[in-house]
Amino acid sequence: xxxxxxxxxxxxxxxxxxxxxxxxxxxxxxxxxxxxxxxxxxxxxxxxxxxxxxxxxxxxxxxxxxxxxxxxxxxxxxxxxxxxxxxxxxxxxxxxxxxxxxxxxxxxxxxxxxxxxxxxxxxxxxxxxxxxxxxxxxxxxxxxxxxxxxxxxxxxxxxxxxxxxxxxxxxxxxxxxxxxxxxxxxxxxxxxxxxxxxxxxxxxxxxxxxxxxxxxxxxxxxxxxxxxxxxxxxxxxxxxxxxxx
Amino acid sequence: xxxxxxxxxxxxxxxxxxxxxxxxxxxxxxxxxxxxxxxxxxxxxxxxxxxxxxxxxxxxxxxxxxxxxxxxxxxxxxxxxxxxxxxxxxxxxxxxxxxxxxxxxxxxxxxxxxxxxxxxxxxxxxxxxxxxxxxxxxxxxxxxxxxxxxxxxxxxxxxxxxxxxxxxxxxxxxxxxxxxxxxxxxxxxxxxxxxxxxxxxxxxx
Numbered sequence: 001x002x003x004x005x006x007x008x009x010x011x012x013x014x015x016x017x018x019x020x021x022x023x024x025x026x027x028x029x030x031x032x033x034x035x036x037x038x039x040x041x042x043x044x045x046x047x048x049x050x051x052x053x054x055x056x057x058x059x060x061x062x063x064x065x066x067x068x069x070x071x072x073x074x075x076x077x078x079x080x081x082x083x084x085x086x087x088x089x090x091x092x093x094x095x096x097x098x099x100x101x102x103x104x105x106x107x108x109x110x111x112x113x114x115x116x117x118x119x120x121x122x123x124x125x126x127x128x129x130x131x132x133x134x135x136x137x138x139x140x141x142x143x144x145x146x147x148x149x150x151x152x153x154x155x156x157x158x159x160x161x162x163x164x165x166x167x168x169x170x171x172x173x174x175x176x177x178x179x180x181x182x183x184x185x186x187x188x189x190x191x192x193x194x195x196x197x198x199x200x201x202x203x204x205x206x207x208x209x210x211x212x213x214x215x216x217x218x219x220x221x222x223x224x225x226x227x228x229x230x231x232x233x234x235x236x237x238x239x240x241x242x243x244x245x
Numbered sequence: 246x247x248x249x250x251x252x253x254x255x256x257x258x259x260x261x262x263x264x265x266x267x268x269x270x271x272x273x274x275x276x277x278x279x280x281x282x283x284x285x286x287x288x289x290x291x292x293x294x295x296x297x298x299x300x301x302x303x304x305x306x307x308x309x310x311x312x313x314x315x316x317x318x319x320x321x322x323x324x325x326x327x328x329x330x331x332x333x334x335x336x337x338x339x340x341x342x343x344x345x346x347x348x349x350x351x352x353x354x355x356x357x358x359x360x361x362x363x364x365x366x367x368x369x370x371x372x373x374x375x376x377x378x379x380x381x382x383x384x385x386x387x388x389x390x391x392x393x394x395x396x397x398x399x400x401x402x403x404x405x406x407x408x409x410x411x412x413x414x415x416x417x418x419x420x421x422x423x424x425x426x427x428x429x430x431x432x433x434x435x436x437x438x439x440x441x442x443x444x445x446x447x448x449x450x
Binding site for chain 1: 250252255257258259260261262263264265266267268269270271272273274275276277278279280281282283284285286288292293330331333334335336337338339356357358359367368369370371372374375376377378379380381382383384385386387388389392393394399400401402403404405406407408409410411412438439444
């Protein structure tokens with residue numbers, strides 16, 4: 001169990017930040033740009049081959065796995081893009097693109113001389129693919145015949161699946177009962193196979209409405225509803241959930 | 246315990262040097278070009294940003310039939326407008342708009358990460374990504390909104406949308422009072438990312 005999968009409803013955290021800037025330090029822009037370039041050059045996308053030497057997969061799932069693998073204290077201690085910087089450096093080292101030693105050494109160089117220029121290199125086709133990715137996106141919708149087991153207005157129970165590394169099931173919804181608000185047309189995959197957690201294959205997705213008073217009895221604000229988009233693997237009919245219990 | 250929250254004194258200078266070193270190595274090794282990062286950043290300055298969402302909301306304010314189509318089939322309605330190409334691109338492949346109305350206030354959150362409708366809103370502000378907001382908005386949205394300076398009465402239903410699968414959500418705020426004489430361009434200026442995520446309402450003229 002990872003705290004990062006159970007953030008919804010956590011108490012005792014103090015006031016929220018109302019900071020409206022996207023990047024709170026100038027350097028944060030650069031790691032965002034690197035991440036997005038990696039997403040665009042990731043090998044599973046059906047985009048033109050370029051001279052880039054990037055030959056592996058990098059998606060949101062990889063970025064999220066990195067953040068979710070942190071010690072929970074570090075998850076709260078570091079800002080958003082600090083987590084990205086750590087995760088992305090770790091990925092390039094783990095996949096042998098760079099070594100920790102050369103990264104550390106060059107970090108010292110730029111630390112001593114922050115204005116030192118970046119190298120000049122690279123072919124236009126690489127940046128053309130980055131723009132093409134931004135324009136076209138990477139839809140998880142797939143052409144497949146799937147059985148939509150639930151209809152709008154039906155009650156479902158959220159399963160308590162054995163999540164390990166990564167999930168798209170918010171922890172606070174596990175074992176809770178909700179009502180289907182929308183049955184999304186078609187079927188959807190996810191960016192990776194989450195193993196025993198159960199998503200990755202093509203399946204329906206439902207938008208489900210929950211009454212917060214059933215999630216946090218006696219401890220939820222009045223007159224509000226919470227909605228979540230849930231992959232079909234995460235929901236079951238109330239009767240079958242009772243049978244399994 | 247106190248050690249858990251210690252930072253190095255040169256926290257930002259170190260991160261700045263490290264990200265520059267990383268970018269330099271990636272260029273040197275042929276993974277990205279010396280223009281790749283700026284290409285991405287330029288795209289978010291000019292093509293994908295909250296300026297698109299503001300146009301969509303302003304149109305919904307002046308054209309009720311468009312607003313109904315926007316809520317019923319968000320991508321099709323957005324495609325009617327003369328916005329930059331890529332409105333169904335990265336992180337906008339499947340978007341849904343929800344409209345505020347008298348007695349209904351919508352709030353968009355992502356408790357698992359930071360899902361956000363890039364083509365129409367650009368990149369998420371810091372508050373949206375902060376774990377404290379993501380935790381608290383799920384259970385006590387009114388208390389959170391109050392910290393943003395927005396008082397939502399108990400008689401108004403708050404709908405919180407947790408972006409956990411393919412949909413990227415945004416809010417069509419209500420048109421402020423006293424804006425009857427304004428042009429669409431003047432109305433756009435009243436629409437902020439915060440209003441389109443539901444932690445604020447659209448500004449008065």
